[in-house]
Amino acid sequence: GDDLLIALSNCDVFVLATQSVTLSGLDLPNILPSRARIPKERVLQTLSSDVEEALLFGSQRAYAWxxxxxxxxxxxxxxxxxxxxxxxxxxxxxxxxxxxxxNVDVRSDLATALLAIVQGPDAVWGALWPAYGAAMCR
Incomplete structure (x- = not known):
């Protein structure tokens, strides 16, 4: 387990543990320790810049993303x-x-965001979707 993690230190062991399939040889996903299946923070690091850039497109698809x-x-x-x-x-x-x-105040925002993704921003907010979508994303 640990020796394998050291050998794979330059690889993304999380991706190997959660998204790989063994075709032959070592059954890598199953021999990695369970902590290899815990994701690292990735989205938070670039969230603001990613969202600001995507909002420039102004489309429902960009807002959903x-x-x-x-x-x-x-x-x-x-x-x-x-x-x-x-x-x-x-x-x-x-x-x-x-x-x-x-936090309690974030819970309803998460549910609304999920609904807007599934139904589409215009189905949730109507003609006001650009304003509501932008407010949710900021």
Missing amino acids: CLKRLIRAAYEKFALRNNATAYTRDLYFCVELAIEYA
Whole structure:
């Protein structure tokens, strides 16, 4: 376990542990220690600049992308920092895990963001979607 982590120190062991499939040879995903399956904070590091740049496009697709980034950032900020070890790429479960640890005022924003991603910003906010979407993303 640990020797393997040292040997793979230049690789993204999280990606290897969670997203690789063994075709032959070592069953790498299953021999890595469980801590290799805990993601590191990535979205939070560049969140502001990523969102600001995407909002310049002004499309519903760009706003939905920003909301996805915000949900994943909330997962990192609230769930990972509280030692939640579950990992998911599913936005619903990211929201569920983040809500477990988030401040009360953030919880409804996360639920609204998820709804806007699923239904589309215009379906949630109507003609005012650019204003509401921008407010949610800031």
